[in-house]
Structures are given as structure tokens and as C-alpha cells.
Amino acid sequence: MGEFSAFGKILIFFGIIMIVMGGLFLFGSKIPFIGRLPGDIAIQKKTFSFYFPITTSIIISIILSFLMWLFSRR
Numbered sequence: 001m002g003e004f005s006a007f008g009k010i011l012i013f014f015g016i017i018m019i020v021m022g023g024l025f026l027f028g029s030k031i032p033f034i035g036r037l038p039g040d041i042a043i044q045k046k047t048f049s050f051y052f053p054i055t056t057s058i059i060i061s062i063i064l065s066f067l068m069w070l071f072s073r074r
Helices: 002-030 054-071
Strands: 041-044 049-052
Antiparallel strands (some): 041 049
16 A cells, blocks of 8 residues: 555645646736746747747746755655
């Protein structure tokens, strides 16, 4: 039963992550600074547009790394 308990915790963790990501997709446009930070790359031409939110990605990565570190410290 110990193996199933660990697997259940993993599924719950990923479920919570999916809920948070879904909320970001739904309400992300209402958060003013997400995707519009200095360092985010946006190129727009007549027939081409390219967008890479590198600064936003780095900040989200730092926050998620901190949360993972915080929860793994038991």
C-alpha cells in the first residue's frame, strides 16, 4: 500500500499544478504585468509575429523553484 500512497500524493500534486495553470490561462490576461516585463521579446512584422516572454518565464521558474524547495523541506 505504501507505493500507492506515494503515487496518490504525486497525482494530487500534479492535479493542483494543473488547476493553477488553468487559472493562469483563464485569468492571465487580467494580471497586468504577466508577459509585459522588460526583457520579454516581442517582434511584430506585417505577416509575422514572434513573442518570447523570457523574463516572465525566469520569474515564474524562480517562484516555482522556491515553492518546490519549501514543500520538500519536511
